[in-house]
Amino acid sequence: MVLTRVIPLWIAIVSGVAILVSAFIRPMESWGENFTDTFNVIAAIASVLGAGSLLKANLAKVSRRDAGWGFALVVLGTFLITLVVGLGKIGVHPSHDFPQADFGGKQESADTPFGWIYEFAMVPLTSTMFALLAFYVASAAFRAFRAKNLEASLLLGTAFVILLGRTFAGVVLTGWLPEWASGLRLENLSVYVMQVFNTAGNRAIIIGIALGVAATSLRILLGVDRSCPAGGER
């Protein structure tokens, strides 16, 4: 009870308050910056746990001969090959700056097995996944952008103005407007929308989020939120 609930709560409170106070004390101002490194190192060490979870899940699938266990085998194979090749810096030539260091070389170029895997497997796979978005945007535009009410109409009307104003189509459609009405040309209209409505909306969202973050942080630092991952009452 004490070990699993009370101490974590106190660790969170003490460390959080200390870092909060350090922001105002000159000799301690760098604490926050140092935390980034500390956190990254903890996260890198903890990746052992992630690897364990990944291996366990896929080994279980293979040993139970679950549906699609062959794909679990592919996960395991590609994971282990990439890990061994990358950690061992296999096939990496020495660094130009200090050729004597046996692990000094970089493995970015497609010369090296790790670089090859990155360039010919990871990049095409992840960037194509990213590119799928263009298709989903299209299907969302057709299905979800309906003028059901005033609010939805405003959203889609603005999207319309921006989409048209950002291609040559906008110039064709409204370029004929005379100089005195040039403010109504789509490309200018999109600038006004951005400068006035978008500025106001974004500002309110940002202020709201700042307050939300402050309240969430305070709930942790004051020990009010007992369900947050920092322990506390259960």
Added chain:
Amino acid sequence: MDRAPHRLRSPWLWAAILAGCVIGWGRGQRAHADAGVAAAPAATESILNEHRLPLAAWIVGIGAATMIFVWRARRGKPPTIRRIAALEAVDEAIGRATEMGRPVLFIPGIQDMDNIQTVAGVTMLGRVAKTAAEYDATVEAPVCRSLVMEAAREAVQASCLAAGRADAYQPDRIHYVTDEQFGYVAHVGGKMMREKPAACFYMGCFFAESLIFSENGNSIGAIQIAGTAESSQLPFFVAACDYTLIGEEFFAASAYLSGEPDQLGTLQAQDSGKVAVMMFMVIGAAVATAGVLLPSATWLGELGVLLRKAMGG
């Protein structure tokens, strides 16, 4: 709950003591410097960063408001909070998943535990898991950071215990996939198509994957509830999900769902912060406008400078 032992464990008291110690230590350092032991040029500067005093005042102000409202709530004056439709729908979504015998999918964003949105997302996962344990629904939570996996397991285990269903906790349902954004998206997208969860929750920090998830969720007919503070992704969630928690609402979600008076009190504190900012903006803009219209009134200019200083200007 018995309150007596709480008083001794009151974190605020301890926080105040700690702050005192830190400031005391800082002063000691300064005395050290003054004595010439460490004759750094910074010795002439104050140990406290005065430029940040307005910031300190804002944080102390919001903190004090939080304490006051929590205290009031504990004294039996629970605040009234407006209805948030997206949160009213949480129970309904989990209930539907139970009826259909399909899992609930929960994505706590794609960032690590050093992002406060992830912390809020994992807290929400705890809430959802508790309801799911009560309804006997299963919650699947693939994650893309090892630390988030550990935190999520902690939160879900605690929720299952709190719901009196320790047996409902199955750590393997919360599993790590990969740190890579689109590797994770590929996995979750495929999983959605194959397992067809009945309810999908997206609560945390999201980037481009927001639309891939919500469009896939839509095509399998799941109820989708999203919450994020990433303003560039909000339009996609608003368009493609059934309910969306916008920015600040997302941070209020866990307190709202808890229904505990303490936590609802913190929402009131959030509101008082908002009202304070709004007042500063109105008065500040009015004073600045009056200053432009009446350039001869120098006191308006001075007042304006003072107000801007309070905002860190």
Added chain:
Amino acid sequence: MNRQRLTWIVIGVVFAALLVVRGMTGQGLGRVYVQREDVSYARIETRDANGATTLSWKRVAEADAADVRWQEWSTAPPKAWFAAQAKDPGQTAITLSWPRTIGLWLAAFFTLAIFSFLWADNVLYKLAEATVVGVSAAYWMVIGFWDTLVPKLFAALVPAVVQAHVQPSLKPVDDMQWWSMALALVLGGMMLWRLAPRGGWIGAWPLAFIVGVTAGLKIVSHVESDLMAQGLATMESVVAVVPGTGGATDMGASVWGTLANLLVVVGVLSALTYFLFSVEHKGLVGGTARVGVWYLMITFGAAFGFTVMGRIALLAARFEFLFDDWLWLIDPNHLRT
């Protein structure tokens, strides 16, 4: 045979036939050429007055004089190979790279496999999904090891090892960094304790530390650079005075500017009203909140419009990869002609 499988087989056969046709015509397709570079370094030891030796390296042209040598390959445009072959068919300066050519075809296969998900979940997509999960999980662990653990943790705690094997130019760290790395090691060790059969609860401690520090850091950064800065930005005069020609005020622009400023202030206040939690959205508050929602919706519409541009550019980049790098159908960068 069901209809879907038949569809897939027909698509596959037609596609393969088209590929064969493409391979037989013109310059062919999908090959990568490389240029070899021999790298040789000679070791130079210099002794200073105190007798201490310093080691440096010099790039040398002749392989015989070198202490360390290796080869590097860089991609050459196909037109360079065409030109070299035309001049001397037996040349070896620019050659076909089998590993990279196979890689290119693999990349094309993966691209198509992911696209096939748009049709339906299928075996190709599952294969691509399994590969990307395995490869990328390991990729980030390797990056975490070589780019975080080695230069931060090991460099602070075991600098001699890092200097000897990875980075001889490593500088000693200061006390603060040493302590933060020692703390990271202890907390990381506590996290890993989860793998032990007993006492896994200790893993909650580093998590609590991370959550606490994150809360402390974020409250400062958000209140300072978001709440206060955005509030400050709104505390400007609503009346805009735009100077026109000849010292006079440009009335038209000033009126427009004033209107714009007023709309911004109204928008910020009404949208913030929407976020109020402890007041029911009825009456005046409800009306104001509704105006706030209009502003939010316009903001979202604008974000949508702008985001779409980037998404189409990404898809275009994948198609360019297929048409240009792989199929050699188009040549916008004049790599082959």
Added chain:
Amino acid sequence: MSLRDRLQSLDRRWIFLLMAIAVAGPILWSGLTGSTPPEQPTDAARRVLQVIDDLPEGSRVLFAFDYDPASAGELQPMATSLMRQCAARKLRIVCIALWPLGGNLAQETIANVIRADFPSLREGVDFVNLGFQAGNEGVMKVVLTDFTKAFPKDARGQAAADLPILAGVRTVRDFPLLVNVSAGYPGSKEWVQYVVSASEGSVKMIAGCTGVQTPQMYPYYPGQLAGLLGAIKGAAEYENLLNGVMGGEPAPKYLEAQRRMAPQLFGHLLLVGLIVVGNLIQFMGRRGARA
């Protein structure tokens, strides 16, 4: 089944197919014919051209490369054209990067533009690449007080203080223009917040951003930001203007953004069409229900 019902229950794969055609078609067309869609530059692009044009010859420009290869598709054409105009105007270009891979991109851009087309410019005198520095906005705060402390060496390892191009440079205020091509954090927003605001008007800034970032930058334009190029569209407008000013037949690398606008144009038109059709269905449905 009526047309409305059929459209209402349209399989989304048809929409996917339309999108594929709308993007792939123009790429093939523009790749095979070498032509690009027409471009009509807007005021924002003109202003960028003007800001650079207004600087006297020999002025220093700080060029920050805050992006990585993942967003190079959207941003590289901007960086290329911006550097081309600076070089053509004989401004002295100092490249820096706050993103780890930005230093390499600066090097590539220098090779592609300056070394290829302006061979008379000398490294260290007319241009220099000071490479990447870690520390995000921390670096920005340092350049405000001591520029060479933040960037002590150039990419070749020479001390920045000894470089002729930096002679007399104390702080970032000694650069009349800051050009920033940015894909996120740290980027344009931070440069405005920490450097432009603090320089009290002595540093003008031009930003080139991705589409996702642009809405967040508009609040600063045209106040603290002297020029803003948003996404590939902004790049294409500016590229078009610059090609007009420079004259002659532009090399393929100077048409990259305009070429990429071909799929954009059709993609956008398709989206607009889809929204219209979707709403027509909705409208027809409502009328049907009322009848």
